[in-house]
Amino acid sequence: MCGTEKARVVKSSSSSAGLDHSETRENGTTLSSHSVINLDHGDPTMFEAYWQRMGDKCTVVIPGSQSLSYFSNMKNLCWFLEPELEESIKRVHHVVGNAVTKDHHVVVGTGSTQLFQAALYALSPSDALEPISVVCAIPYYSSYAAVTDFLRSGLYKWGGDAHAFDKDGAYIELITSPNNPDGNTRDAIVKRGGGKLVHDLAYYWPQFTPITKPADHDIMLFTVSKSTGHAGSRIGWALVKDKDVAKKMTKFIELNTIGVSKESQLRAAKVLGVIADSCQSCDTPDSDNVFEYGKLIMSERWNKLRDVVGQSDMFSLPEYAKEYCNFMGKFTESYPAFAWMKCNRNIEDCAELLRGQKIITRSGERFGADSKHVRVSMVSKDEEFNLFIERLLAIQETSNEYHI
Structure with missing residues (x-):
């Protein structure tokens, strides 16, 4: 398997981008410091940079005469499976x-x-x-x-x-x-x-x-x-x-x-x-894979989030034990696609608090839990995640100043 010691990892764009909010998005708009950040959905746009780096390796050309039939393999139980x-x-x-x-x-x-x-x-x-x-x-x-x-x-x-x-x-x-x-x-x-x-x-x-x-x-x-x-x-x-x-x-x-x-x-x-x-090509110069790339970004983002949350007792996050990963060939932590974040102190509606700072999350009530919890997507683009971190830090600093 490809381990981090062997594979050349694609560096996360967040490592050098800093908190640049002037990047133009796919729809031509620009995410400014006043934009609403929607972290409600688990839309995995963080992978876009990786696939851009991969170029035409995954390009598929389908002639007009191909795939006309409903059927793929009539001998297969799932007859429409290619x-x-x-x-x-x-x-x-x-x-x-x-x-x-x-x-x-x-x-x-x-x-x-x-x-x-x-x-x-x-x-x-x-x-x-x-x-x-x-x-x-x-x-x-x-x-x-x-x-x-x-x-x-x-x-x-x-x-x-x-x-x-x-x-x-x-x-x-x-x-x-x-x-x-x-x-x-x-x-x-x-x-x-x-x-x-x-x-x-x-x-x-x-x-x-x-x-x-x-x-x-x-x-x-x-x-x-x-x-x-x-x-x-x-x-x-x-x-x-x-x-x-x-x-x-x-x-x-x-x-x-x-x-x-x-x-x-x-x-x-x-x-x-x-x-x-x-x-399977760990020893070649062209050994980047999406799992190494994703692990790097997720670890960076979780470390940033934990650093900010750790600066006060306003929010808390789950802890995950290290386990041996057979794919990576070493003990690693979990870096989930979502942060299950809890608001502490006297805050009863965490989603409402964050919405007031133009951060859209999914309330814990949607998951059968309570409104003190929210689910935050960790797989958005860099500019959205960085702006989320900046606003979360500002919320904590303001709450500490006014003893909320």
Whole structure:
């Protein structure tokens, strides 16, 4: 595997950019000191500089005559899965060592959200008298409840906090590890007969957390949006042990969208292939890989945030123990994609406090927690993150001056 001692790392632009707020963004506007910073979404724009450095390595040319058919491989259980993507998925998991692909079926989806819905459909009993409960431990990903109940399905319904779940019989438990929003490693909570588990491993990549072992669960969800930063391609995949469950998930996607865009699949296949190549060429001058790049940026940003938060008792952050990362070849810390930040003292609504300083975050109430917590995206562009740090420092200095 590529370790930091061997690989040449692309330097983060934040190392030398300082707090320059005059950079022009993609839409032609400029982020000024008076701009609103939206850190509510986990939009992974921090990866843009890396892919600019990679140039044309991931360029895909698709002739007009290519990919006309609905079908990709009729011999495959997931008949709309492009063979190139399946190969790249298996290869990158082998190189990174974060998931077992042997004896698993690959199901591709339009992002992991569609695969989450497909998993609920596949795991729900068709002859039950009432919908099966879907649970997850607080704080849970804010979209789980909304997506589960959006269609008011007769098959499944949101059951809330896994810690408080006390019903007998079948249930579906969602395990997000590392967890969104707090970054912690998680295991199943309910652990009772009749339970069916879905492991959302969107953040189980070396830039965010130590890779301690290959995950080997019944259903594992991944996505390119968090692994490579290509959120706009809308490609996710599930590794599924049970053939019948994989068939039902495929059927859901067939009925929902009649498959998944081949153009997006081919682009994702190219990107994942380039990543795998870069991780296997550690001794060459061209050995930069997105995981090394991401780890560097995330560690820099978390160190900056901890330095600022540590200057007063106004805010607090979770602590993460060092673990041995098989990919990096050393003990490393977790640097989650989101900061689960808590407002202390007499502050009851942390999101409202930050909104007053033109910082948009996601309230802890959206995650089943309290309003003293907020989730802050750590994967935005440098200028947005640096302005966030500057404003957070100003909030603390003002509060100390007036003894808030």
